[in-house]
Structures are given as structure tokens and as C-alpha cells.
Amino acid sequence: MYEEIANKLKGGKKVVMVHGNADMDAISSAYAISRCFPTCDIYAPCGIDRVSRFVQEKIGFDVIEKCDLNDYDLVVVVDTSSPEQFGMEGFSIPANCLVIDHHLPSGKWKCDDFYCDPDKCACAQIILDIIRENGIELTRDVGLMLLGGMLTDSGHFQYGDHILLKDFAYILEKTGIQMDEALALTRTEASMSERVANMKCIGRSKFERVGDMIVATSYGGSFEASGCRALMAAGADVAFVASQRDDNFRLSARATQEMVRRGINLGEIIKGIGYETTTDGGGHDGAAGLSGIGDVEAMLHICNSRTMDEFRKIKKNREVVSDDPDE
Structure with missing residues (x-):
């Protein structure tokens, strides 16, 4: 090849x-x-x-x-x-x-x-x-x-x-x-605008949990990937941060390696949402992105909902394994 x-x-x-x-x-x-x-x-x-x-x-x-x-x-x-x-x-x-x-x-x-x-x-x-x-x-x-x-x-x-x-x-x-x-x-100091954006991202964030797993969502004007890292540094296992420009939105998603090992695949989650909403999404297990025409709050809600579904599956599977007498 x-x-x-x-x-x-x-x-x-x-x-x-x-x-x-x-x-x-x-x-x-x-x-x-x-x-x-x-x-x-x-x-x-x-x-x-x-x-x-x-x-x-x-x-x-x-x-x-x-x-x-x-x-x-x-x-x-x-x-x-x-x-x-x-x-x-x-x-x-x-x-x-x-x-x-x-x-x-x-x-x-x-x-x-x-x-x-x-x-x-x-x-x-x-x-x-x-x-x-x-x-x-x-x-x-x-x-x-x-x-x-x-x-x-x-x-x-x-x-x-x-x-x-x-x-x-x-x-x-x-x-x-x-x-x-x-x-x-590639080592650069974060600009003041990026630092401020991250602080706003944390301040606007919402989160939910299943067991010991936390998913956080937030929105801002820029630096979506950096915002995800800020939320994860604050304690999130999976983070979604999005911005809105008129009718268009842009969203970044990140997950810890522990979540990837447990079965989270952001690339598949975002790809599926992209097909359902006629937007453009994809990526990898621990990092993905989504963009297109849509409402940022609605997209974040969908991302949160899909991740919570995955969290529940992971929790159920772990409970089944822990109850197995052969384990």
C-alpha cells in the first residue's frame, strides 16, 4: 500500500x-x-x-x-x-x-x-x-x-x-x-483569552454521574478542546465542550484512558450522533469532534444522554462480573 x-x-x-x-x-x-x-x-x-x-x-x-x-x-x-x-x-x-x-x-x-x-x-x-x-x-x-x-x-x-x-x-x-x-x-503558554475561556467553561459546566463515572458538558466561545481538558482536570471522566457561531456549532469531546479501557468510544458515539443529526462527526476512542448546523445546547444534551447510556452499560457489566462466583 x-x-x-x-x-x-x-x-x-x-x-x-x-x-x-x-x-x-x-x-x-x-x-x-x-x-x-x-x-x-x-x-x-x-x-x-x-x-x-x-x-x-x-x-x-x-x-x-x-x-x-x-x-x-x-x-x-x-x-x-x-x-x-x-x-x-x-x-x-x-x-x-x-x-x-x-x-x-x-x-x-x-x-x-x-x-x-x-x-x-x-x-x-x-x-x-x-x-x-x-x-x-x-x-x-x-x-x-x-x-x-x-x-x-x-x-x-x-x-x-x-x-x-x-x-x-x-x-x-x-x-x-x-x-x-x-x-x-509544541510547548506554548496558554494565552490570557484561553485561560479566561477555560474559567468560563468550568463556570458554565453541568455534570451527571453513574457510579464513579462523571460526564461534564459546557459551552463557550472558543478553545473547545482546551475546555475539555479543563473539565477533566476538574474531575470529569468524559467531557463535551461546544461553541455556537450563528446557526453553526463546533463541539469537542475527550475521555480519560480509564474510560476508554472500560469501553467508552467517543469516535463511535460522535459518529452515531452525526448520522442522526445530519452533522459531521468522528474521531477516536478518547477524542472526537462534531460540527454542523444545530443548537449547541441540544447537541450537548444528546452527547450527555448517549454517554450516560454507555455509563449504565459499563456499570451493569461490572456488577455482573463482580457477582460471578467464578471470578
């Missing part, structure tokens, strides 16, 4: 597209492709997030926010579970585009060249495999960026596995990058 992808990426003028408010995993994947398979531009039609912007300035590379896809021989999409994640109404992708992703398949990509490995913690791991399996030199800057993508998408290893750690170690060994350099790449 990796040889086939590499052959498609060789030659011609390419553009790598990333989802709206692109995170470090998306940007690192796009950057690695642009450096290993020139000539290639990085296209973020709805911008990149704060950490990605910080890393962009530190490493020094261009990200364009406007372009004509007809000017390119190949359009590549990375780390994007559906076309709706570009955040542009009526936007169409060429049928011959190449999609590389690691989220649970949404079924919304209609192109022929769709490569997805949901077992990977980060899309950066797939890009590393393409580079490694095709004998392409892994330069220091590419290695550093891929490390950044792996770090951030695994929650600094909280949601990682042994494969992620092996890939991370491989890059360190091949490039000579030190651990402190990798950790420092």
Missing part, C-alpha cells in the same frame, strides 16, 4: 489540504509530504490552530489559505475524516484526489484513492510508514514535525500504544533528535 501511495505522490505539482482549524497532526503530515515529495503546497482553507501556527513560525514554512485546485496535478487530503471538515459550504474535491487518514471511516469520501488506518494513533504515523517503506531519507526537520504530530494527537502519549512509541523511538534514533527538543516543539 505504501509503495502505491508513494508512486502517486511522485512527480507533478501537488497541494496537500488539511481540515479547518488544522491541528499539529494534520500540519505535520502535510509538511512531511511537501518536503519528501516536491513540488507541493500546504493548503489550509480555514486556517490552522494556535499550536500549529506557533510551530509554523518556529520551523519556518508556508501555509496558503487560498488557491485554485485546478492549478495542481494532484490534490492530497490528510487527517480529514470528511469533506465537511474543510468548513466551506458547497466546496467540492476532485474525484481523483488522494485521501490519507486515520479516523474511523465516515463513508463520506467518494474518491477512488482513499487510504485509512484507524489503528494508528496519529496520521503522522502513516506518513512515516510511507517515507520509511519507500527508502526516502528522513530529515531532521521532517522527523521533528512528525514527532510533534504524534505527541499532540496521542495527548502526549496518554492515548498512545506500543506502535506509537516504537515509531516515536525510530524517529529519535534515525534523526538524532533529543527528547527535550521534541517536547519543546
Whole structure:
């Protein structure tokens, strides 16, 4: 598979597209492709997030926010579970585009060249495999960026596995990058606006519990993922934080690894809600997102309700196991 992808990426003028408010995993994947398979531009039609912007300035590379896809021989999409994640109404992708992703398949990509490995913690791991399996030199800057993508998408290893750690170690060994350099790449101080948003998020939060499991919901104007982390630091096991922009909402979801081990799968929960509400949702066991047209309070209520259902199932199963005389 990796040889086939590499052959498609060789030659011609390419553009790598990333989802709206692109995170470090998306940007690192796009950057690695642009450096290993020139000539290639990085296209973020709805911008990149704060950490990605910080890393962009530190490493020094261009990200364009406007372009004509007809000017390119190949359009590549990375780390994007559906076309709706570009955040542009009526936007169409060429049928011959190449999609590389690691989220649970949404079924919304209609192109022929769709490569997805949901077992990977980060899309950066797939890009590393393409580079490694095709004998392409892994330069220091590419290695550093891929490390950044792996770090951030695994929650600094909280949601990682042994494969992620092996890939991370491989890059360190091949490039000579030190651990402190990798950790420092994406380390930024929270801005005052983010800190204030987190405080408001906690103040507006609601929570429910089943046994020792707590789900919390809240809404704000921005920094949804950061708000989830704040709620979890305050004691939530699962957190949903959403914001509203006119008729559109954006929602982030996070769960602790303990909840994932017990059976919570936010990717499946959010994907199901997306289908039911005709919105765009997906992700992984411990982290997911949802966006589209809808009322933020109603969406948070649905997320809370689905999670409480899962909590009750987990509690019932644990009670059955504890009552089993053979256990």
C-alpha cells in the first residue's frame, strides 16, 4: 500500500489540504509530504490552530489559505475524516484526489484513492510508514514535525500504544533528535483569552454521574478542546465542550484512558450522533469532534444522554462480573 501511495505522490505539482482549524497532526503530515515529495503546497482553507501556527513560525514554512485546485496535478487530503471538515459550504474535491487518514471511516469520501488506518494513533504515523517503506531519507526537520504530530494527537502519549512509541523511538534514533527538543516543539503558554475561556467553561459546566463515572458538558466561545481538558482536570471522566457561531456549532469531546479501557468510544458515539443529526462527526476512542448546523445546547444534551447510556452499560457489566462466583 505504501509503495502505491508513494508512486502517486511522485512527480507533478501537488497541494496537500488539511481540515479547518488544522491541528499539529494534520500540519505535520502535510509538511512531511511537501518536503519528501516536491513540488507541493500546504493548503489550509480555514486556517490552522494556535499550536500549529506557533510551530509554523518556529520551523519556518508556508501555509496558503487560498488557491485554485485546478492549478495542481494532484490534490492530497490528510487527517480529514470528511469533506465537511474543510468548513466551506458547497466546496467540492476532485474525484481523483488522494485521501490519507486515520479516523474511523465516515463513508463520506467518494474518491477512488482513499487510504485509512484507524489503528494508528496519529496520521503522522502513516506518513512515516510511507517515507520509511519507500527508502526516502528522513530529515531532521521532517522527523521533528512528525514527532510533534504524534505527541499532540496521542495527548502526549496518554492515548498512545506500543506502535506509537516504537515509531516515536525510530524517529529519535534515525534523526538524532533529543527528547527535550521534541517536547519543546509544541510547548506554548496558554494565552490570557484561553485561560479566561477555560474559567468560563468550568463556570458554565453541568455534570451527571453513574457510579464513579462523571460526564461534564459546557459551552463557550472558543478553545473547545482546551475546555475539555479543563473539565477533566476538574474531575470529569468524559467531557463535551461546544461553541455556537450563528446557526453553526463546533463541539469537542475527550475521555480519560480509564474510560476508554472500560469501553467508552467517543469516535463511535460522535459518529452515531452525526448520522442522526445530519452533522459531521468522528474521531477516536478518547477524542472526537462534531460540527454542523444545530443548537449547541441540544447537541450537548444528546452527547450527555448517549454517554450516560454507555455509563449504565459499563456499570451493569461490572456488577455482573463482580457477582460471578467464578471470578
